[in-house]
Every structure is written in C-alpha cells, then in structure tokens.
Amino acid sequence: MAVDIQPACLGLYCGKTLLFKNGSTELYGECGVCPRGQRTNAQKYCQPCTESPELYDWLYLGFMAMLPLVLHWFFIEWYSGKKSMAAIITLLVSDPVGVLSIRSCRVLMLSDWYTMLYNPSPDYITTVHCTHEAVYPLYTIVFIYYAFCLVFMMLLRPLLVKKIACGLGKSDRFKSIYAALYFFPVLTVLQAVGGGLLYYAFPYIILVLSLVTLAVYMSASEIENCYDLLVRKKRLIVLLSHWLLHAYGIVSISRVDQLAQDLPLLALVPTPALFYLFTAKFTEPSRILSEGANGH
Numbered sequence: 001m002a003v004d005i006q007p008a009c010l011g012l013y014c015g016k017t018l019l020f021k022n023g024s025t026e027l028y029g030e031c032g033v034c035p036r037g038q039r040t041n042a043q044k045y046c047q048p049c050t051e052s053p054e055l056y057d058w059l060y061l062g063f064m065a066m067l068p069l070v071l072h073w074f075f076i077e078w079y080s081g082k083k084s085m086a087a088i089i090t091l092l093v094s095d096p097v098g099v100l101s102i103r104s105c106r107v108l109m110l111s112d113w114y115t116m117l118y119n120p121s122p123d124y125i126t127t128v129h130c131t132h133e134a135v136y137p138l139y140t141i142v143f144i145y146y147a148f149c150l151v152f153m154m155l156l157r158p159l160l161v162k163k164i165a166c167g168l169g170k171s172d173r174f175k176s177i178y179a180a181l182y183f184f185p186v187l188t189v190l191q192a193v194g195g196g197l198l199y200y201a202f203p204y205i206i207l208v209l210s211l212v213t214l215a216v217y218m219s220a221s222e223i224e225n226c227y228d229l230l231v232r233k234k235r236l237i238v239l240l241s242h243w244l245l246h247a248y249g250i251v252s253i254s255r256v257d258q259l260a261q262d263l264p265l266l267a268l269v270p271t272p273a274l275f276y277l278f279t280a281k282f283t284e285p286s287r288i289l290s291e292g293a294n295g296h
Helices: 055-074 081-093 140-164 175-220 225-232 233-254 259-268 271-283 285-293
Strands: 015-021 027-031 039-041 047-050
Touching: 015 039, 015 047, 027 081, 055 140, 055 175, 055 233, 140 175, 175 233, 175 271, 225 233, 233 271, 271 285
Parallel strands: none
Antiparallel strands: 015 027, 039 047
C-alpha cells in the first residue's frame, strides 16, 4: 500500500486546500492560506465552517451591534429603527445568503482572531502568508454591519431628524449625524485591532460600564429615593435599560450552561440600584458638610 508522505504544514493556521474529490479519492494542494469560510483542522487540512454560532457568539455580536446604538443614545438620538434594518440585512447577505442565520467556525483560542501574527518563516527569510478568518464570520460580519449602519444613517437619518426634531435649530438637528461620522470609524478600528480581546472581555465591560453609568446618571439626576425615581418616566426607562444591560452581562458570563445554577444570578440585577437608593442619603454632600460644620 502506497503512503502519500507530505511535509507537515508549518505555522498555526496554514493548511492544504481540497482541489479534487472523487469518491474516496481526495487531492489537496500545497500548504497555504485557507479560502474564506474555511479553517484548518488538527490534520492541517482546510475545512468549511459548517457549525452554528454558540450562544456566547450571538451575545458578542449583539454587544458589537449595541455599541452604535448606545453611542447614539449618548448623543440624544433615541430613534434608531434603521439599526435593526442594518442587522437584518447583514444576516441576509451573510452565508447562507437569504436566510436569517449564519454558519461559523468555532473560536478555540485568542490567536484565532489574529492569524496575521502567526505566518511562519521556515528559513527566516521567506514568509508563508496563511492569514485568513479563522473565526469566520465573527470578525468581518461586524464591519459589514457597521457599513450598512452608516449607509442607512446617511440615507434615512436626515429625514427622521427633520421630521422629529423640527423644534430644534438646524445645527442641533444634525449633531448626532456629525458625531456618528466620528465614532463609526473609531468602532471600526476598535473591532479591527481589539476584536479578539473584546470577544473575551465584553461581558465584564458591559457590567462595569452599566454600573458606572447608572451611578453617574442617578447622581447627576439627584435621585435619592424611590419617589425621585418614579416621578419621571424617562428615569424609569433609563433604569430598565441598565437592568437589561446587567442581565445581558450576567448571561454572557455564565453562558447559561446550567440553568438551575445560572438563572438565579439574574436576581442580582436590581442590587446596584437598590444599594444606591439605600445609601444615597448617607453620602449626600450637603449632609456631610452640615455634619462637619456641627463637629459631628
């Protein structure tokens, strides 16, 4: 029996691409970069990505999709229906085309996001370029989504601003558009450089930012008790939004692998707000100053 002895592929992400298959006969090319939508297996052969994204992958994509929305809220832009339109179209144009689902390769380690750093140099002179999207499509789909967001923003936002914010000055109406022209490139660079780090750290980023922003908002709004919180609907909306972010972060960390143990953690969602309400009266600046003046 003849044994086809071929040199092993060098590098972490170099693989052999299937050129011909007829029954049990398979012919592979030389080691190199895998086509888009494929990644190397343990035997250094390029295999198509056929798995469905895990829950954690969907939560990561949801986090990256929420970033523009949160930034628009920050710039007093509450009407962002085109964001969902961009997300739907992004899923439709992704493989498989025309279906609201995607096929993906599983993320195994941090280096999967940075294959360009693992191109081998066998003779320390010639570099074998094997850079490809090992985490297909989690890396590029975010760029596609941001591109659609930017297109729909330029097409639809002026009409919405003109119709909704007719009471504002002309310069004030379009400030959110000008702001987006700055933060969309920033988000793109953030995904390009730190996509892998964000993938592993986004649950903790959500929890920390939601806690900090909730405390800052309640302090700036001078909310000291439940009555101050219930007196305006906007404050309740902000509180519920932060609670949703808290729950999102907790689910992302736990991944809900064991429902009986992980779901009770959602009971911790209201804890930061309740802690703030119970302790706000003890940290109110005027009270501290008055007690200091009285020598207490």
